[in-house]
Amino acid sequence: MTSYVVTSAPPNPNGDLHLGHLSGPFLGADILSRHLRQRGHDVRYVGYSDEHSCYVPRRAAEIGSTAYPTAKLFGDRMENTLSLGAMHHDWFTRPLTDTTHTEFVQRFFLELWNAGALKVEELPVFRCEPCDRYLYEAEVRGECQFCADPSDGVYCEACGLAQDPAGLANPKCTSCWQEPGLTTLRRIVFPLDDYRDRLQAYYAEAQSKAEWRPRLISYLEGLFERALPDTPISREADYGIPVPLEGWEGHILDTWFSGIFGYAAATARLSEANGDKAEWERLWTNPDTKIVNFIGFDCSFSHAVLWPALLLAQGTLTLPSQVVINEFYRLEGDKFSTSRGHAIWGGEFLRRVNADALRFHLALTGPEREQNNFSMKEFADTVSTVLAGGIERWTDTVLDLLAQDFQSVVPEAALSVTFLDEDRAELPARIAAALGAETFSPQKAAAELAVIVDRAVDDLRQLSLVRAAGPREEYAARLVAHLELLASVAVTSAPLMPGWSAHLAGQLGVPVDMTTQMPKWAALDARLVPAGTQLPDAAPLFFHELS
Incomplete structure (x- = not known):
């Protein structure tokens, strides 16, 4: 028997989950967890809602609300959808109402800070004067500096590459849609390139034992052709987990930094619920524990590069044995889009169709190695x-x-x-x-x-x-x-x-x-239905033709 920790990428609570979301990390992580349990392995499937994300206040402004009720509204919808699809986690943290998440993120940040694994740099940053705010990620929209596709301010969905601070081309503030100016800001940075050799050794070992999907391998090969970027992990903002250092009041920790420690926190909460508060640490520090991350391709930088490097720097937690990516799932030939309303919402759809029928079809047609289409x-x-x-x-x-x-x-x-x-x-x-x-x-x-x-x-x-x-x-x-x-x-x-x-x-x-x-x-x-077994003359129908 092997111990597994299975995770799915944390969704932003800025809307319900659509079929594109369900077809990837959530269904995949659930199927793997069920199969491993059925084979007798010890499995914990955990995740969390990305409630500290700056997409939450952006969405709140769009619907005339504020961040906390917005995170609750859409977090509840997401959990309901996962339950309807029989894809819910063993533990799914809601960080705004669960202090363990914040405690873990700040604890491991301080470990890295005190170990000298982080540094401070003055970096360029977009600033919108009409809105009187610095712009990061969801607050700025433009074109990817690498592939020119539309992108927000941190990671490009199309090519998966991290944008340089203020590297986005043709930027616009997502509140007033004016072009921002440039200034500089003191930020805490993780020197990613310092871990280049150890990361490559990690990839070689992990990929000798598991089949990583070709797109992720190609992405990593391309990324390592140049120096890895210094990665900012703090921002000046009033919504998020505070930087727990004197002199850094008004600064928060980036959710892209926090994520891996969010998975550990969710495991800790599950362990506590099962009556053994110390179990999470035994799992996460045991090199024999298999940690499997399920993500969309656009999360490749965080899960396959930044987070393993953070774990290498931290030194005691186990690195993932497998990172399973999926491509985009399209709807009737076009990309699922929340903003354009081009989506089939999971909660609504699963109230009309059989969950197992949808699960089977999504498994059969899902975008494992290339983009695929739902019709x-x-x-x-x-x-x-x-x-x-x-x-x-x-x-x-x-x-x-x-x-x-x-x-x-x-x-x-x-x-x-x-x-x-x-x-x-x-x-x-x-x-x-x-x-x-x-x-x-x-x-x-x-x-x-x-x-x-x-x-x-x-x-x-x-x-x-x-x-x-x-x-x-x-x-x-x-x-x-x-x-x-x-x-x-x-x-x-x-x-x-x-x-x-x-x-x-x-x-x-x-x-x-x-x-x-x-x-x-x-x-x-052995024989599943032995001779002499009395069976019913018919079984109630489970699947029905779609009307």
Whole structure:
């Protein structure tokens, strides 16, 4: 058994989560956590709402509110959406009302400060005189200095590169939309290039044990072709976690600095809730603990460069073994956009559709290695062909034939040597390979399951022919083979479709672990539905065609 800490990138509480958000870090982290638990590993899935982000007061101004109620409003919506999608964390910190987050961020900042790992520099900064404020990140909009795509003031969503302080081209204040002036400001800086060699050694070791996705590897290679930038970690502002140093009143710590310590704080809160306050530190300081971060590509600099370097500087906490990125998920061919209203909001959509159906489709079509597209037609096709018209038809036919010909009692039958038996034997290993932390790909797992369902449904005609004309023993063996494969799909698909998996497992008498609420993976080592098992003559429908 291995201990894992799984994280998903902290969302800004400036709106609900849309399907683009759900398709990436949240679904991925949830699927991995479920699979690892099902395999018997010790897993903690944690995260937090990025409530100290400067996007919160910007959004508050847009809706005529203030930062705290805005963070609560959208934080509550995000948590509700995650719950509707069965993607909620084991612990999800709300930093504005949970002091542990601030305590951890300031504690580790002071460790780095006292160790001499930080320095002070006078840096250029945008300043909007009409608004009487310095401009950082959400407060300034312009063009990326590297790729010329539209970008806010810190990281470019398109290329993922950190903008130099005041490096943004054609900047505009996002409040008055006037061009700001330039001035200088004393800021605390982390000298990232000092850790170049240690970072490269870390990447080599981590990538020898796990498959990092190609876009992230290419990004890191390009970044290390030049000197790594000194990274500001403080700002002069009145909203955020204060710099805990005398003489730095009115300065806050950048949320991009705080994040990795936010994950540790969330783990600590979960440990405390489980009755062992010291457990988090044992986990985070144990080099055998596997820490897996799920992010969108645009968070690559923080999670794959800055935060590992901060951990190297801190010296006791464990670095991530895997950083799983995803690309952008598009809606009907265009990028999801909160500002333009071009989005399908998770909370609204999950009140209208089956959560497992959406989870399966997002896994099947998610933007793992390249940008992909969500369309309602393709979602309806997935439901029609794989789920309602596939799994449900398969289940209904097998149980109906069993009821008609064997009084719903699983017959004694030697399993026939057919592709059904081969799929039953090979499916667990295929899904385990697809969903392992080292080579994680829910898309591969979903595709494997879709192929299995398609082949089994195609074989129902052959099953009917054998029933009508073949020896009863051959028919019984083929029917049992279908039943076993169906049960195997129920077990192995649990991380992707937890609701349906537990539902069908219950109908087939396959044991469901009360702790994980999933069928036990170990059950796959033997017959899942033994001869003599009494089954129902039908199972309630779980998936329905979209109306």
